[in-house]
Amino acid sequence: MKLYHSPTSPYVRKVMVLLHETEQLQDVELETVANTPVSPAAPLLSKAPLTKVPALERPDGPTLFDSRVICAFLDTRAKAGLYPEGATRWDVLTLEALADGILDAALLMTYEVRLRPEDKKWDDWSEAQWVKIERACAALNQRWMAHLSGSLDMGQVAVACALGYLDLRHDARDWRKGNDALAAWYAEFSKRPSMAATRPPS
Numbered sequence: 001m002k003l004y005h006s007p008t009s010p011y012v013r014k015v016m017v018l019l020h021e022t023e024q025l026q027d028v029e030l031e032t033v034a035n036t037p038v039s040p041a042a043p044l045l046s047k048a049p050l051t052k053v054p055a056l057e058r059p060d061g062p063t064l065f066d067s068r069v070i071c072a073f074l075d076t077r078a079k080a081g082l083y084p085e086g087a088t089r090w091d092v093l094t095l096e097a098l099a100d101g102i103l104d105a106a107l108l109m110t111y112e113v114r115l116r117p118e119d120k121k122w123d124d125w126s127e128a129q130w131v132k133i134e135r136a137c138a139a140l141n142q143r144w145m146a147h148l149s150g151s152l153d154m155g156q157v158a159v160a161c162a163l164g165y166l167d168l169r170h171d172a173r174d175w176r177k178g179n180d181a182l183a184a185w186y187a188e189f190s191k192r193p194s195m196a197a198t199r200p201p202s
């Protein structure tokens, strides 16, 4: 299998953490691509029509995207149970959706700064994205700590990758402020070898 990859993409990081945790790294070749919405990477054009990473090319089926589909596929392949059966499954999927929502908002803010021409920038719109992130972090801190402290699942991995991305690109916003429990959980979770091995270059 070939994973279209970017070392700073937090969605790719979710997949990489899962590959580490489930010992499947050796089954996947990485192809690093430089990819933005306005300058899509050529190898993605024929494989993933939305031209986003991650995308997982397989020898025996169509290329998979997005990160949630790839993670569910690789989890099933390894029989790892990071998406458990039963009622907890819906908690895990909701937690992953919350984390990915943080990423979606944070990535839009990044693109606003890095890609949008100066005369087209809209500060209120970026602030509105940050308000979503603040609400999501507060919800994690107030309502999800018991789940986050339980046995490993994909919701936790997604939250850790989202918080890591906030540190990478939006550090000055200080997501930790008022979220002490979440900050303490993240500090511990970041010590996992899978997280240390996938830390993005700054």
Ligand SMILES: N[C@@H](CCC(=O)N[C@@H](CS)C(=O)NCC(=O)O)C(=O)O
Residues within 6 Å of the ligand: 006, 008, 009, 010, 011, 035, 036, 037, 038, 050, 051, 052, 053, 054, 066, 067, 068, 100, 107
């Ligand atoms: N929902 C997607 C989001 C993936 C995504 O937005 N990836 C970014 C890199 S961090 C990308 O490739 N952006 C290029 C684009 O938006 O065209 C997922 O979970 O995989």
